[in-house]
Amino acid sequence: xxxxxxxxxxxxxxxxxxxxxxxxxxxxxxxxxxxxxxxxxxxxxxxxxxxxxxxxxxxxxxxxxxxxxxxxxxxxxxxxxxxxxxxxxxxxxxxxxxxxxxxxxxxxxxxxxxxxxxxxxxxxxxxxxxxxxxxxxxxxxxxxxxxxxxxxxxxxxxxxxxxxxxxxxxxxxxxxxxxxxxxxxxxxxxxxxxxxxxxxxxxxxxxxxxxxxxxxxxxxxxxxxxxxxxxxxxxxxxxxxxxxxxxxxxxxxxxxxxxxxxxxxxxxxxxxxxxxxxxxxxxxxxxxxxxxxxxxxxxxxxxxxxxxxxxxxxxxxxxxxxxxxxxxxxxxxxxxxxxxxxxxxxxxxxxxxxxxxxxxxxxxxxxxxxxxxxxxxxxxxxxxxxxxxxxxxxxxxxxxxxxxxxxxxxxxxxxxxxxxxxxxxxxxxxxxxxxxxxxxxxxxxxxxxxxxxxxxxxxxxxxxxxxxxxxxxxxxxxxxxxxxxxxxxxxxxxxxxxxxxxxxxxxxxxxxxxxxxxxxxxxxxxxxxxxxxxxxxxxxxxxxxxxxxxxxxxxxxxxxxxxxxxxxxxxxx
Numbered sequence: 001x002x003x004x005x006x007x008x009x010x011x012x013x014x015x016x017x018x019x020x021x022x023x024x025x026x027x028x029x030x031x032x033x034x035x036x037x038x039x040x041x042x043x044x045x046x047x048x049x050x051x052x053x054x055x056x057x058x059x060x061x062x063x064x065x066x067x068x069x070x071x072x073x074x075x076x077x078x079x080x081x082x083x084x085x086x087x088x089x090x091x092x093x094x095x096x097x098x099x100x101x102x103x104x105x106x107x108x109x110x111x112x113x114x115x116x117x118x119x120x121x122x123x124x125x126x127x128x129x130x131x132x133x134x135x136x137x138x139x140x141x142x143x144x145x146x147x148x149x150x151x152x153x154x155x156x157x158x159x160x161x162x163x164x165x166x167x168x169x170x171x172x173x174x175x176x177x178x179x180x181x182x183x184x185x186x187x188x189x190x191x192x193x194x195x196x197x198x199x200x201x202x203x204x205x206x207x208x209x210x211x212x213x214x215x216x217x218x219x220x221x222x223x224x225x226x227x228x229x230x231x232x233x234x235x236x237x238x239x240x241x242x243x244x245x246x247x248x249x250x251x252x253x254x255x256x257x258x259x260x261x262x263x264x265x266x267x268x269x270x271x272x273x274x275x276x277x278x279x280x281x282x283x284x285x286x287x288x289x290x291x292x293x294x295x296x297x298x299x300x301x302x303x304x305x306x307x308x309x310x311x312x313x314x315x316x317x318x319x320x321x322x323x324x325x326x327x328x329x330x331x332x333x334x335x336x337x338x339x340x341x342x343x344x345x346x347x348x349x350x351x352x353x354x355x356x357x358x359x360x361x362x363x364x365x366x367x368x369x370x371x372x373x374x375x376x377x378x379x380x381x382x383x384x385x386x387x388x389x390x391x392x393x394x395x396x397x398x399x400x401x402x403x404x405x406x407x408x409x410x411x412x413x414x415x416x417x418x419x420x421x422x423x424x425x426x427x428x429x430x431x432x433x434x435x436x437x438x439x440x441x442x443x444x445x446x447x448x449x450x451x452x453x454x455x456x457x458x459x460x461x462x463x464x465x466x467x468x469x470x471x472x473x474x475x476x477x478x479x480x481x482x483x484x485x486x487x488x489x490x491x492x493x494x495x496x497x498x499x500x501x502x503x504x505x506x507x508x509x510x511x512x513x514x515x516x517x518x519x520x521x522x523x524x525x526x527x528x529x530x531x532x533x534x535x536x537x538x539x540x541x542x543x544x545x546x547x548x549x550x551x552x553x554x555x556x557x558x559x560x561x562x563x564x565x566x567x568x569x570x571x572x573x
Contacts, residue, residue, distance in 0.1 A: 004377070005217045005218070005389065006217065006218055006220070006375060006376040006377060007216060007217055007218070007219075007220055007376075009213055009216035009217050010213075011209075011210075011213045012209050012213070013180075013182040013205070013206055013209060014091075014180045014182040014205035014206060014209050015088070015091045015092070015180075015205050015208060015209055015243055016091065016092045016180045016205070017180075017209070018209060018212065018243060018246065018247050019053065019056075019088065019092065019246060020053070021247075022049055022246050022247055022249060023049045023050055023052075023053045025249065026049045026223055026249035027048065027049050027050040028048055028049070028050065029048060029049055029223055029249050029251070030046040030047065030048060030251045031047050031048060031049045031051075031052045031246065031251065031252065032046075032047040032052065032081050032084070032251070032252050032253070032254075033045070033046050033047070033226075033251060033252070033253045033268065034046075034047065034081055034254070035253075035254070035256075047081065049246075049249070052084075052085075052088075052246075054165070055085055055161050056085060056088050056089050056092055057092075057164070057168065057175060057176050058160075058161045058162070058163075058164035058165040058167075058168060059085055059086075059089045059157065059160055059161045059164055060089045060092060060093040060164065060175035060176075060178075061164040061165075061167050061168050061172055061174070061175040061176070062160040062161070062163050062164030062167060063089065063093065063095075063120075063160070063164075063175075064093065064174050064175045065164075065167060065172070066144070068095065068119070068120055068144070069093060069094070069095065069174075069175075069178075070094070070095065071095055071096075071119045071120055072095065072096040072098055072116060072117055072118045072119055072120070072188070073086070073090050073095050073096070073097060073098065073118065073119070073120040073121075073122060074098040074099075074100050074112075074113055074116060074118035074120070074121045074122070075087055075090075075097065075098065075099050075100065075121075075122050075123075075234070076100045076101075076102050076109070076121065076122075076123045076124060076127055076130075076131070076234075077102055077122075077123060077124025077126070077127065077148055078102060078124055078126065078254075079229045079230075079231075079232065079233050079238070079254050079255070080124070080148065080254055081254070082122075082124075082148035082149070082157045083124075083148070083233050084233070084242060085157060085161070086122040086148075086157070087099060087233070087239065087242070088242075090186075091180075091186060091187070091205060092175075092178070092180075093175055093178050094178050094179075094180055094181065094186065095186075096185060096186060096187070096188055097186065097187050097188070098112075098116045098118050098187075098188045098189075099187075099189060099233060099234035099239060100112050100113070100190065100234055101190070101232070101234050101235075101557050102124065102126075102127055102232075102234065102557075103557035104557075106130050106133050106134060109130060109134065110134050110137065110139060110140065112190055112198070112200075113134065113140040113141075113142065114139060114140050114141070115200055115418075115419075116188050116200060116418070117141050118140070118141060118142060119141050119142060119143050119144070120142065120143065120144045120145075120146065121142050121144070121145050121146070122146045122147075122148065122157070123145065123146070123147060123148065124147075124148050124149075125147050125148060125149045125151050128147075128151070131145060146160065180205060182204060182205050182206040182209070183204050183205075183206050184204060185202040185203070185204060185415055185418070186203070186204055186205045187202075187203040187204075187205075187207075187208070187239075188200050188201070188202060188203075188418055189201045189203060189234075189236055189239070189365050191365050191366075192235075192365075192556040192557075192558050192560055199417045199418075199420060199423055200417060200418035200419070200420070201236075201365045201366055201414050201417060201418070202414060202415040202416055202417070202418045203368055203414055203415065204415060206411060207368040207411065207412050207413070207414065207415075208240055208243060208368050208412075209243075210368070210390055210410070210411035210412050211240060211367075211368045211369070211370055211388070211412040212240065212243050212244050212247050213390075214370065214388035214389050214390050214391070214412070215244055215370060215373070215388070216244070216247060216248065217389050218373065218375035218376060218378075218388070218389070219335075219337070219359065219373070219375060219376070220335075220376065221244070221245065221248035221249075221250050221272065221335075222248070222249075222250070223248065223249030223250065224271075225248070225250045225251065225271045225272045225334075225335075226250070226251045226252075226253060226268050226269055226270050226271050226272065226332070227241075227245050227250050227251070227252045227253070227270070227271075227272040227273070227274070228252075228253055228254075228255055228261075228264055228265065228268065228270045228272075228273055229241070229242070229245075229252050229253070229254050229255070230255050230261065230273070230274070230275055230279070231274055231275065231276070232557065232558060235558050236363075236364075236365040236368065236369040237274070237276075237339055237340060237363070237369050238274075240368060240369060240370075241274050245272075250272065253267075253268040253270070258279075261279075261283070262283075262286075262328070262329070262330075265329055265330035265333065266330040266331070267330075268330075269330060269331070269332040270330050270332060270333060271332045271333060271334045271335065272334070272335045272336075272337075273333060273335070273336050273337070274336075274337045274339070275336070275337070275338060276338070276339065276340040276341060276558065276559055277338050277340065277341045277342065277343040277344070277347075278341070278482070278559045279559075280336060280338045280343060280347060280351075280358075281343065281344055281347050281475065283329070284347045284350055284351065285478075287325060287328065287329070287350075288350075289478070289509070290325075290328065291325070300322075300325075303321050303322070304353045304354075306321075307321055307322075307353065308353065316355075318353070318354060318355030319355040321355075322354040322355055325354055326354065326355065326356070329356070333356050334355075334356060334357060335356070335357050335358075335359075336351055336356055336357070336358040336359075337358075337359055337360075337361055337373075338358065338359075338360050338361070339360065339361035339362060339363065339369075339370070339373075340558065340559075340560070341468075341560065342384075342449060342468050342472065343360050344472045344475065344476065345381035345382040346476065348360065348381050349381050352379075359373055359374035359375060359379065359385065360373065360374050360383070360384050360385060361373035361374075361384070361385065362384035362385070362447070362449060364435060365414075366413065366414045366427070366433055366435075367391075367408060367410075367412050367413055367414070367433065367435075368412040368413075368414070369412075370388055370412070371387065371388065371391055371393065371406075371408050371410075371412075371435075372384050372385050372386055372387045372388060372391070372393070372447045373385040373386075373388065374386075378445075378446070380444070380446045382448065383442075383446040383447060383448050384446075384447050384448070384449055385446065385447065386445050386446060386447065387408075387445075387447065388410070388412075390410050390411055390412070391408055391409070391410035391412065392408065392409040392410060393406060393407070393408050393441070393447065394406075394407050394432070395407075395439065395440060395441065396434070398440075399464075401440075402440045403438050403439060403440050403450055404438065404439075404440070405434060405435065405436065405437070405438055405453060406434075406435045406437050406438070406439055406447070406449070407432040407433060407434045407435065408432065408433050408435065409431050409432050409433070413428075413433045414433070416428060436452060436453045436454060437449050437451075437452055437453065438450050438451055438452070438453050438456065438466070450466045450468070450469070451466030451467060451468045451469070455467055455468075455563060457485075457486070457487040457497060457499065459487075459496060459497065459540060460493065460495050460496035460497075461540065463540045463541075465485075465487075465499060465540070465541050467484070467485035467486065467563075470485045470499075470501070470533070470537070470541065470543065471483055471484065471485050471501075473533050473536070474501060474503065474530065474533060477526070477529055478506070478509055478513070479505050479506055479509060479510055479513075479522075479525075479526055479529075480503055480504070480505060480506060480526070481504045481505060481506040481507075481552075482503075482504045482552075482553055482561075483501055483502060483503045483504065484501065484502045484553055484561050484563060484566055485499065485500070485501045485543065486500055486501075486502070486563065486566070486567055486570075487499060487500070488500040488545055488570070489571075498544045498545050499541065499542060499543050499544055499545075500543065500544065500545035500546070500547070501530065501543050501545070501546050501547070502546075502547045502549065502553070502566065502570065503526060503546060503547070503548050503549070504549055504550065504551065504552060504553060505522065505526070505548060505549075505550055507550050510522065519548075522548065523546070523548050526546070526548060527546055530543050530546055547570070553566055554566050554569070
C-alpha cells in the first residue's frame with residue numbers, strides 16, 4: 001500500500017550500499033565525535049564519514065586475514081565508536097553480527113553465545129571479568145576474543161585496524177570487494193525476554209535497509225543535526241538508529257551515562273534524541289518540576305495558550321517564548337523520537353507546545369523495528385501514528401470494541417526465530433507477522449495500541465483491563481517514580497482478580513517536598529490520589545489494592561518491566 005511521502009530518499013538493498021552512498025555524499029562531514037579524557041583534560045576527536053569507512057575496511061581486511069570471513073561475530077559493550085566499527089565491519093563483510101546485551105549475567109551471556117554459535121567475540125574492557133569467566137568455562141564455540149581497547153593478552157580493535165590499514169596498502173582488497181547477499185541472515189538479535197527466555201531473531205540486511213528507507217520518507221534528519229546515541233546499540237531500535245543517522249549525514253555523540261544526559265545535551269549541542277518513554281517522560285517531568293520550583297507553572301500554561309493561538313495564524317514563537325526552558329535541554333533540541341512503549345500523550349503534547357517536535361514510533365525486534373510512526377504531517381496524541389510506506393497492517397479477531405491483534409506484512413519482517421521453527425510458526429502465518437499487541441485503527445488511519453495480549457487482565461465478568469492505560473495516569477503523579485498495574489488473586493473469590501498496583505515512589509521528590517512524612521502517611525496520601533484517578537474510569541477498572549516501595553521494579557536492560565517476575569515475587573511475598 002503506497003502512502004504519502006514527505007521527503008525524498010534513495011532506496012538501497014543493503015547497509016553496505018547505504019554507507020558507501022553516505023561517504024560519497026558526506027565524506028568530510030563528522031560522523032562521530034569522541035571524547036577522550038587525558039590527565040583530567042578533555043579532548044574531542046572528530047571522525048569523518050571517510051575515516052569511518054577507512055576504519056571499517058581496515059578492521060575487516062585484518063579479520064579476513066585472520067580467517068574470520070563468513071564467521072559469526074558477537075559484540076558486547078557500551079555505546080562507543082569501537083562498537084559501531086565492529087558491527088558495521090561485520091555487515092560490510094557479510095559476517096553474521098551478534099549484538100549482545102552488556103548487562104546480561106554471565107550464565108545468560110554464555111547461553112546467548114552458545115545459541116548463536118558465535119566464533120569471535122569483540123568485547124568492552126569494562127566487562128572483562130564476565131568474558132574471562134566464559135573463556136574459562138569453555139562451553140562456547142568462541143575461537144578468538146578481541147578487546148575494544150588495548151589490553152594485555154588480548155587482540156584489540158585499534159591494533160587490528162592499523163594492521164589492516166597496512167595490509168590494504170599492499171593491495172589486499174578481499175574485504176572491500178565482498179559481495180553482500182542482502183536477503184540472507186546477517187544479524188542475530190536477542191529479544192528482551194520480559195516474560196520468557198529471549199528468542200534469537202534472524203534479520204537480513206534488506207530487513208534493516210527497507211526500514212531505514214521508510215523512515216527517511218517521513219522523518220527529516222539534516223546533515224547539520226547532532227544525535228546523542230543513548231539507546232543501547234545492541235537493541236534493535238538503537239542499532240537501526242545507527243544506520244538511519246549515517247544514511248542522513250548526521251553527527252553522533254556518545255553519552256557519559258544516564259546521570260549526565262542533561263550535561264551531554266548541552267555539551268554536544270544535541271538536536272536529535274531517540275529514546276524510550278521512560279527516559280523521555282523523566283526528562284519532561286524534570287522540566288515541569290523546574291518550572292514549578294520557580295513558581296512559573298501558571299505563566300508557562302498561559303504562554304502555551306497564547307503560542308497555540310498564534311500557531312493557528314501561522315505565527316510560531318515557541319522557541320523564543322520558551323527559550324529559557326529549551327536552554328535547560330541544551331538549547332538546540334528540535335526533534336525527539338519516542339519508541340518501545342506507549343508514551344503519555346500529555347508529555348508528547350508538552351514537548352511540541354514548547355517547540356520541540358516529538359513523534360512516537362512503534363515496532364519490534366522482529367520488524368527491524370519500525371511498523372508505524374507519527375511524522376511531519378500525521379500527529380495524533382495517544383496514537384502510534386500511521387503505518388510505514390512499505391508496511392501493511394491488519395487487526396485480527398476484533399472484539400465488540402473493534403480491538404484486535406495487530407499483524408503486519410512487509411520487507412522489514414524477520415526471516416524467523418533462529419533454530420526455533422515452532423516459535424516462528426506461532427507468529428509468522430501466510431506472510432503475516434502477529435505482533436501480540438492489541439489495538440485498533442481509526443477512520444483517519446492512525447493506529448492505537450491498547451496493550452500486550454499477554455498482559456491484558458481479564459476479569460470474572462469478562463471485562464478486559466489494559467494495565468498501560470492506568471499506568472500512564474499513575475506515572476503522572478510527582479510522587480511516583482514508576483508503577484506496574486496487575487491482577488492480584490482475589491481471596492474472597494478464587495475465580496477473580498483484584499486490580500492492583502505496585503508503586504515505586506520518587507525518593508528525592510518525597511524527601512524534598514515532604515521532609516517529615518512517614519511511610520504510613522505517604523501511603524495514605526498516594527492512595528487518595530489513586531482513588532481520584534479511579535473516578536476517571538468505569539468501576540470495573542478501579543484499582544483496589546496498592547503496594548508502595550522505594551525499590552526499583554525488575555526490568556530488562558531496555559527498561560521494560562518484567563511483569564511475570566514481579567508478579568511471581570509479589571505472590572511469594
